[in-house]
Amino acid sequence: MGGIDKYSGLLYCVDCNSKLYFIRGTTLKPDAWEFNCSRYRKHMGEEQCTPHSIRAKILNEIILExxxxxxxxxxxxxxxxxxxxxxxxxxxxxxxxxxxxxx
Structure with missing residues (x-):
């Protein structure tokens, strides 16, 4: 799969302040790699966060801009x-x- 993503440990959910996890898989193309809220993904705590994410490609474009x-x-x-x-x-x-x- 590869090493750690350049944004690992730096991104947090704007709604619940949980870390965002990098999602990539063998069946996903690089354009589909994304970051998801850990509270939503792992159903942590009493309140589950909403299912929102940001694609790594879009994040790269925003940072470059x-x-x-x-x-x-x-x-x-x-x-x-x-x-x-x-x-x-x-x-x-x-x-x-x-x-x-x-x-």
């Missing part, structure tokens, strides 16, 4: 992007430093 948007923004607004990243990096650094000082 978002990457294109970000790279376009970076090229068009380089200075603003650099400032944004510097601010974010500084904020993360200060948070980590404060967390270490507390412990």
């Amino acid at each position: 978002e990457i294109h948007k970000v790279t376009y923004y970076v090229r068009a607004q380089t200075r603003e992007f650099v400032n944004f990243i510097n601010q974010k990096s500084s904020a993360v650094f200060h948070r980590e430093l404060n967390a270490r000082m507390v412990n």
